[in-house]
Every structure is written in structure tokens, then in C-alpha cells.
Amino acid sequence: SIMAAASSSKPYECLICGVPIYNANLGIDACRACTVFYRTALSSTKELLCRKGTDDCFVRNTRPNCRKCRFTRFAAVLSKSTSGATTSAMLLQRDNGNDTDSSDEPHSNNSNGVQNTFIDHRSFSLFASCSTDAPFFDRMRRAYSLLCLIRSCGEQGTYSDDPVGAKKGDEMTFISIVKSNKQANMAILARGLIPFYDSIFEDFRGLTNESKNFFVNRSLRMIQSLDGLYRSAHHFPDEDILSPTYTTYVSMDILDEFVENRFPEPEQELMAKEMRGNFHRSVDIILNEYKRVKPTNEEFLALMGLSLWNNELSRVNEEYSEIVTRNRSAVLSELHKLYTELGRTDYSVRLGDLL
Incomplete structure (x- = not known):
């Protein structure tokens, strides 16, 4: 049936950490945990430091993760989403x-x-x-x-x-x-x-x-x-x-x-x-x-x-x-x-x- 088919789609993946999600946050496919983390980090005055000192150690589907690289990953995905419209x-x-x-x-x-x-x-x-x-x-x-x-x-x-x-x-x-x-x-x-x-x-x-x-x-x-x-x-x-x-x-x-x-x-x-x-x-x-x-x-x-x-x-x-x-x-x-x-x-x- 049409309704059953339309409602049987697989969950989306959070583009930040990879967990299954059914709803977007901040206009992107991001889970609630990553969104709350990003908002909190954005308003914090505390400097985030890369755990390995490389600024690129974030790995999807891995917990726990580096806070700085997680924040950078979220910011990059959000930036791509809001700048993607280039049509007529x-x-x-x-x-x-x-x-x-x-x-x-x-x-x-x-x-x-x-x-x-x-x-x-x-x-x-x-x-x-x-x-x-x-x-x-x-x-x-x-x-x-x-x-x-x-x-x-x-x-x-x-x-x-x-x-x-x-x-x-x-x-x-x-x-x-x-x-x-x-x-x-x-x-x-x-x-x-x-x-x-x-x-x-x-x-x-x-x-x-x-x-x-x-x-x-x-x-x-x-x-x-x-x-x-x-x-x-x-x-x-x-x-x-x-x-x-x-x-x-x-x-x-x-x-x-x-x-x-x-x-x-x-x-x-x-x-x-x-x-x-x-x-x-x-x-x-x-x-x-x-x-x-x-x-x-x-x-x-x-x-x-x-x-x-x-x-x-x-x-x-x-x-x-x-x-x-x-x-x-x-x-x-x-x-x-x-x-x-x-x-x-x-x-x-x-x-x-x-x-």
C-alpha cells in the first residue's frame, strides 16, 4: 500500500556522529545530542582543544569523540547546508x-x-x-x-x-x-x-x-x-x-x-x-x-x-x-x-x- 510504503523508509543518519535519526535539527540531519553539544559549545567561553592535537581526529560511529573536532564537524556540515543553494x-x-x-x-x-x-x-x-x-x-x-x-x-x-x-x-x-x-x-x-x-x-x-x-x-x-x-x-x-x-x-x-x-x-x-x-x-x-x-x-x-x-x-x-x-x-x-x-x-x- 502507498501509506505503508511511504512510512517504511529507513531512518536518516546524523551527519555528525552517524546515529539513526528521524528528525532534523537546526535545519540539518543532526541528532539531538550533537545539536545540544554544538549549541552549548557555541555559547561557551571555554576553549576547545583537540584530543590528539591534530584538529582532524573525529571518527563517525565512535564514542566518545574529541569535542573540538566534533564541533568543527558540526559547523562544517551546517555551513554546507546553508550555502548549498545556487540555482535559477x-x-x-x-x-x-x-x-x-x-x-x-x-x-x-x-x-x-x-x-x-x-x-x-x-x-x-x-x-x-x-x-x-x-x-x-x-x-x-x-x-x-x-x-x-x-x-x-x-x-x-x-x-x-x-x-x-x-x-x-x-x-x-x-x-x-x-x-x-x-x-x-x-x-x-x-x-x-x-x-x-x-x-x-x-x-x-x-x-x-x-x-x-x-x-x-x-x-x-x-x-x-x-x-x-x-x-x-x-x-x-x-x-x-x-x-x-x-x-x-x-x-x-x-x-x-x-x-x-x-x-x-x-x-x-x-x-x-x-x-x-x-x-x-x-x-x-x-x-x-x-x-x-x-x-x-x-x-x-x-x-x-x-x-x-x-x-x-x-x-x-x-x-x-x-x-x-x-x-x-x-x-x-x-x-x-x-x-x-x-x-x-x-x-x-x-x-x-x-x-
């Missing part, structure tokens, strides 16, 4: 819907109206403003297209004017992940998801800001994966290409360049091997499963809702068990109602494919 804002701006030409309307494979239009930043003007009592999927379509608009504008703002690595999708230009700032783009997604879910779920609106951030951060990898599948399958239906953020793409032929740009030379061979394996798994298992099932727009939007209210949150914090169960049931009820209206009788089978 102008090219994206021209091709990604910032003019009024009617040819930029989102592509639709049939003539059944707005509901069957691929939803992205260009479709925002097609969906009428919705009140909180409007039909569920009407609110979802409007909110998701607004999220796309936020991400399109936000990601373009992180790029410079170098068009190297651009690739055309359906009336939209994608930039090589090599030339992008993935962590900044992920932060834009995370910030945009809060007003997105605010506009759809009353229970989410009632949460504290701390709880909202908890829900979004714990669900972010799954949401990102699902969102990327929706756009990859549309823009590159016959290619093995993934879209990790709204305006970027990654393919097998650019992975080596990505590794060379983001990792120290001693780690490049190992990281390249691991990333190729992850890419193959993502394409062979997750992307191909998505293309096989071919979720409709409404099914995709339902999965976006279920990704927020995922059962894993209940296991992490029992306090949220009731709200998760209630909202999962509400989303599934809306999906069942839609199938009934369409005359579909394979509700259980279809849910098996989706979930």
Missing part, C-alpha cells in the same frame, strides 16, 4: 506560473472539471474561497493549492540565477537537488503545513503551537514522501525521478554529484553507495506502487490528512490517542462518502491499496 530563481519564476498566460493552467487528463485538475500553485485561482463548513474535499483542494503557492514562492526565494541542472516537468521547471538548499525547502514545507492543516481540521486549530509543531515534525517525512510521489508521478510519469521538495528533482545520474557537494571526501564512497540503494528502494517500491495504484486527487488529499493523524503519534504520546483516532475516522468517513457518491463498491479493496 528567474528560470523557475518564468516557468512555474508567475505570468498570466492561460497555457499555464495545471494539466488535466480529462474534462470532468476542477476536481480532476492536477493541484499545484497554478490551480489556486481555480478554487473558490471556502468557509469552514464547506465540503471536506473542497477545503482540502483550496488549502493544498495555497500550500503549493507558498512553497513555490518560498523555494524560489532561496535560489540565485544559475540555471544549471534545470529539468522540465509539466509546464514547470525543476532544479537539480545538487544545486538546491534542501533543508531550507523542508523548513518552508514544515511552516506551510501548519496553516494548511489549520484550515481543514478544527481539532488541529485548537492545539497549542507546541502541539502543532509536534504533530507536523513527527509526520514530516511521511508527508514529504507522499507529496513528492504525487508530483513525481504527474511531472515525470515515464521516468525514475523523485521530487524531494516542491521545485527540485533527483535522479540516479546526479547522486554522485550530490554526494561530492555535500560530504567530506573520506565519506563519499560510503554515502554514495547508501544513497543509490535508498534511491532504488524509493523508486522500485514506493514510486512504482504509487503509479500502480494511481490515487485520485481526493484520495491523495485524504492521504495527506491521514499522514498528519497517523497512528504512530498515539504510540509516541498516548495523550493524543483520542484526537488521532477521531480525525482518522473523519477522513475515512469522507472518503467512504465520496466512493458512495461515485458508485464505487470496492471501498475495502481500494483502502487496502491506499493504506
Whole structure:
């Protein structure tokens, strides 16, 4: 099923010490322990000294480690992450819907109206403003297209004017992940998801800001994966290409360049091997499963809702068990109602494919 595949990805590794992680800190793939250490060392007036006196004795997956070299390693990774964006804002701006030409309307494979239009930043003007009592999927379509608009504008703002690595999708230009700032783009997604879910779920609106951030951060990898599948399958239906953020793409032929740009030379061979394996798994298992099932727009939007209210949150914090169960049931009820209206009788089978 799509949800199971999207949520079964391996944990990421902390780029500092190598331990498995599921969430980023300070905008990079770093564990909480390394992040706390870096912040503490940064504010300390005590000089850090290399244990061996060589200033290069840090070894991943080894404890304990030299404090100075650990600090230097963190600073280097953080610096690479924040300086990685060197792509074309102008090219994206021209091709990604910032003019009024009617040819930029989102592509639709049939003539059944707005509901069957691929939803992205260009479709925002097609969906009428919705009140909180409007039909569920009407609110979802409007909110998701607004999220796309936020991400399109936000990601373009992180790029410079170098068009190297651009690739055309359906009336939209994608930039090589090599030339992008993935962590900044992920932060834009995370910030945009809060007003997105605010506009759809009353229970989410009632949460504290701390709880909202908890829900979004714990669900972010799954949401990102699902969102990327929706756009990859549309823009590159016959290619093995993934879209990790709204305006970027990654393919097998650019992975080596990505590794060379983001990792120290001693780690490049190992990281390249691991990333190729992850890419193959993502394409062979997750992307191909998505293309096989071919979720409709409404099914995709339902999965976006279920990704927020995922059962894993209940296991992490029992306090949220009731709200998760209630909202999962509400989303599934809306999906069942839609199938009934369409005359579909394979509700259980279809849910098996989706979930």
C-alpha cells in the first residue's frame, strides 16, 4: 500500500556522529545530542582543544569523540547546508506560473472539471474561497493549492540565477537537488503545513503551537514522501525521478554529484553507495506502487490528512490517542462518502491499496 510504503523508509543518519535519526535539527540531519553539544559549545567561553592535537581526529560511529573536532564537524556540515543553494530563481519564476498566460493552467487528463485538475500553485485561482463548513474535499483542494503557492514562492526565494541542472516537468521547471538548499525547502514545507492543516481540521486549530509543531515534525517525512510521489508521478510519469521538495528533482545520474557537494571526501564512497540503494528502494517500491495504484486527487488529499493523524503519534504520546483516532475516522468517513457518491463498491479493496 502507498501509506505503508511511504512510512517504511529507513531512518536518516546524523551527519555528525552517524546515529539513526528521524528528525532534523537546526535545519540539518543532526541528532539531538550533537545539536545540544554544538549549541552549548557555541555559547561557551571555554576553549576547545583537540584530543590528539591534530584538529582532524573525529571518527563517525565512535564514542566518545574529541569535542573540538566534533564541533568543527558540526559547523562544517551546517555551513554546507546553508550555502548549498545556487540555482535559477528567474528560470523557475518564468516557468512555474508567475505570468498570466492561460497555457499555464495545471494539466488535466480529462474534462470532468476542477476536481480532476492536477493541484499545484497554478490551480489556486481555480478554487473558490471556502468557509469552514464547506465540503471536506473542497477545503482540502483550496488549502493544498495555497500550500503549493507558498512553497513555490518560498523555494524560489532561496535560489540565485544559475540555471544549471534545470529539468522540465509539466509546464514547470525543476532544479537539480545538487544545486538546491534542501533543508531550507523542508523548513518552508514544515511552516506551510501548519496553516494548511489549520484550515481543514478544527481539532488541529485548537492545539497549542507546541502541539502543532509536534504533530507536523513527527509526520514530516511521511508527508514529504507522499507529496513528492504525487508530483513525481504527474511531472515525470515515464521516468525514475523523485521530487524531494516542491521545485527540485533527483535522479540516479546526479547522486554522485550530490554526494561530492555535500560530504567530506573520506565519506563519499560510503554515502554514495547508501544513497543509490535508498534511491532504488524509493523508486522500485514506493514510486512504482504509487503509479500502480494511481490515487485520485481526493484520495491523495485524504492521504495527506491521514499522514498528519497517523497512528504512530498515539504510540509516541498516548495523550493524543483520542484526537488521532477521531480525525482518522473523519477522513475515512469522507472518503467512504465520496466512493458512495461515485458508485464505487470496492471501498475495502481500494483502502487496502491506499493504506
